[in-house]
Amino acid sequence: MATPAIEIEHLSKEYPYGFLNLKKKISLEDLSMRVDTGEVFGFLGPNGAGKSTTIKLLMRLIFPDRGTARILGKSIDDVSMHQETGYLPEQPYFYDYLTAAELLDYFARFHGLTATDRKTRVQNMLKKVGLETAKKIQLRKYSKGMLQRVGLAQAILHDPQVVILDEPMSGLDPLGRREVRDIILELKKDGRTVLFSTHILSDAEMLCDRVGVIVGGKLRGVGTPGEMVGIQTQGMEVLFEVAEGKNLPLLAKATRTGERYRVQMPEEELYGAIEQLRAAGARILSVAQIKPTLEEFFMNLVEADRAQANAVEVSGK
Amino acid sequence: MKNVRTVAANTFREAVRDRVLYNLVFFALLMMGAAILVGQISIGIEESVIVSLGLTAISVIGLFIAVFIGVGLVSKEMDKRTLYALLAKPVERWEFLLGKFCGLVMTLTVNTAAMAVGLYLALWAVKHTLEKSDGWILVAVYLILLKLALIVALALLFSCFTTPFLAILFTAGIYVAGVFAGDLRTVQAVDLSPATMNLLKGVSYLLPNFEDFNVMGAVAHGRAVPGALVGQATLYAVVYGAVVLAAASAIFSRRNLK
Numbered sequence: 309m310a311t312p313a314i315e316i317e318h319l320s321k322e323y324p325y326g327f328l329n330l331k332k333k334i335s336l337e338d339l340s341m342r343v344d345t346g347e348v349f350g351f352l353g354p355n356g357a358g359k360s361t362t363i364k365l366l367m368r369l370i371f372p373d374r375g376t377a378r379i380l381g382k383s384i385d386d387v388s389m390h391q392e393t394g395y396l397p398e399q400p401y402f403y404d405y406l407t408a409a410e411l412l413d414y415f416a417r418f419h420g421l422t423a424t425d426r427k428t429r430v431q432n433m434l435k436k437v438g439l440e441t442a443k444k445i446q447l448r449k450y451s452k453g454m455l456q457r458v459g460l461a462q463a464i465l466h467d468p469q470v471v472i473l474d475e476p477m478s479g480l481d482p483l484g485r486r487e488v489r490d491i492i493l494e495l496k497k498d499g500r501t502v503l504f505s506t507h508i509l510s511d512a513e514m515l516c517d518r519v520g521v522i523v524g525g526k527l528r529g530v531g532t533p534g535e536m537v538g539i540q541t542q543g544m545e546v547l548f549e550v551a552e553g554k555n556l557p558l559l560a561k562a563t564r565t566g567e568r569y570r571v572q573m574p575e576e577e578l579y580g581a582i583e584q585l586r587a588a589g590a591r592i593l594s595v596a597q598i599k600p601t602l603e604e605f606f607m608n609l610v611e612a613d614r615a616q617a618n619a620v621e622v623s624g625k
Numbered sequence: 626m627k628n629v630r631t632v633a634a635n636t637f638r639e640a641v642r643d644r645v646l647y648n649l650v651f652f653a654l655l656m657m658g659a660a661i662l663v664g665q666i667s668i669g670i671e672e673s674v675i676v677s678l679g680l681t682a683i684s685v686i687g688l689f690i691a692v693f694i695g696v697g698l699v700s701k702e703m704d705k706r707t708l709y710a711l712l713a714k715p716v717e718r719w720e721f722l723l724g725k726f727c728g729l730v731m732t733l734t735v736n737t738a739a740m741a742v743g744l745y746l747a748l749w750a751v752k753h754t755l756e757k758s759d760g761w762i763l764v765a766v767y768l769i770l771l772k773l774a775l776i777v778a779l780a781l782l783f784s785c786f787t788t789p790f791l792a793i794l795f796t797a798g799i800y801v802a803g804v805f806a807g808d809l810r811t812v813q814a815v816d817l818s819p820a821t822m823n824l825l826k827g828v829s830y831l832l833p834n835f836e837d838f839n840v841m842g843a844v845a846h847g848r849a850v851p852g853a854l855v856g857q858a859t860l861y862a863v864v865y866g867a868v869v870l871a872a873a874s875a876i877f878s879r880r881n882l883k
């Protein structure tokens with residue numbers, strides 16, 4: 309197989325804090341993973357999980373206590389690896405005295421592009437991220453979502469092989485999210501590798517070939533979104549409507565939204581429930597398998613982690 | 626080197642757009658006022674008053690810019706996180722630092738040159754003529770500029786490892802100490818032990834000797850500035866500046882951004 313786009317080996321990062329910096333807070337603990345070429349990889353985790361820490365380590369904005377990483381086979385210590393990578397920082401902020409076009413032109417200079425090349429690329433990119441009408445406005449007058457778009461533009465301006473985006477959808481309106489999704493899919497179609505962090509699981513499910521879930525600085529699992537949530541079904545869900553005042557024991561378990569009731573049960577109880585509904589003259593709207601979503605998987609991990617953290621605190625370790 | 630130039634050009638552009646050069650208006654008003662005032666007294670010292678005042682103003686205004694903007698060069702970019710996207714480009718950290726330094730020195734050069742022109746205009750306004758000896762003013766201005774470049778380097782160094790507030794304090798402190806560095810080297814205090822004396826001397830040689838860059842007294846009276854002094858000061862500034870910048874980039878290259 310070709311060299312992986314991103315290889316991370318035993319990356320660890322601690323932040324000192326407290327009196328004389330004697331205490332250490334572990335932000336990232338022994339992270340090893342790889343992202344293959346041409347893959348869209350989602351980096352999932354709750355706030356403070358270590359997603360941005362990992363990405364900043366990769367971009368050499370912070371330095372690891374242990375571990376190494378390679379991008380396209382090159383050590384991340386080698387500045388030339390940035391020729392082939394694009395990076396969108398979390399909550400990006402740029403020189404506010406420049407216009408979007410000036411900023412992109414400035415960044416493009418570091419990639420050794422000629423003046424004419426820079427000009428056409430900047431024009432196309434601004435169109436692509438929907439900032440064409442705002443290109444002559446100084447960035448200090450940009451809204452949060454507009455800055456996010458500029459950030460995305462500067463990340464992919466030089467047509468990099470590996471694109472690393474820290475929460476690319478944050479701060480964007482629904483249209484913006486759609487556009488970012490389209491851009492990511494387009495990058496994938498062109499054979500680029502994309503690593504992006506997010507807490508929005510539906511985005512990850514929709515876009516990613518594989519996801520990695522990180523909680524509390526530790527990688528908890530890597531796989532396709534399907535693999536991550538397992539294949540076992542967790543039961544059945546019935547959606548129905550029924551007239552008021554009918555004797556229906558099922559109602560005790562059901563939740564009501566408007567005219568409709570929704571009830572969940574293990575698969576073996578399904579036929580019994582359907583009998584009950586028929587007897588009460590209810591109208592069954594749908595019967596469906598309950599599949600665990602990535603979200604539930606995620607919540608379970610986070611809750612397990614919290615429980616463990618509490619246990620450690622109680623035992624005074 | 627291309628990267629250094631790109632960063633420098635942008636730093637200059639930032640200074641212009643942030644209206645740093647507006648200080649020139651203040652300088653112009655000052656020189657105009659002085660010219661009018663001196664013209665009324667007229668007792669044969671107009672020239673030296675204008676030159677002293679002008680050179681002092683050039684130095685003080687430059688100092689303010691060098692310290693305050695110098696400290697902000699890198700710390701502002703770290704605070705606002707404008708640095709993140711830039712350092713993810715194929716740019717070495719030392720290139721960024723050197724580019725920032727050059728950009729501010731460029732700004733100071735333009736600013737100082739404009740003030741020098743203003744000074745000559747004021748001089749012409751009181752004397753209605755310019756002599757050959759007035760050319761020494763340019764040498765004085767050059768030495769001020771060298772001094773300012775050194776201060777920018779020091780401000781950069783401090784801002785790489787402390788808060789902006791402390792960096793301003795340290796830079797200003799070093800400047801004041803550096804003005805007296807020469808005195809410290811030759812001091813003869815009987816009531817100090819030899820060990821203390823040696824320590825003081827050692828420190829005085831570490832400090833930048835800013836007095837060497839001050840030729841205002843001579844120039845204000847139309848006296849020549851020895852070429853050897855200019856050459857020596859230039860060499861000193863280049864070496865001292867290079868060491869300070871190297872230290873700054875060594876620190877900055879290992880620094881974790883927030």
Ligand SMILES: Nc1ncnc2c1ncn2[C@@H]1O[C@H](COP(=O)(O)OP(=O)(O)OP(=O)(O)O)[C@@H](O)[C@H]1O
Pocket residue numbers: 323333334335353354355356357358359360361362398507882883
């Ligand atoms: N400069 C710093 N000093 C001290 N601790 C830090 C620093 N930066 C990050 N941390 C800690 O490292 C942990 C991981 O932070 P990180 O920014 O990687 O989280 P994240 O997964 O990106 O979260 P979010 O979804 O909120 O962006 C957090 O607990 C945070 O407190």
Ligand SMILES: [Mg+2]
Pocket residue numbers: 359360361398474
């Ligand atoms: Mg983050």
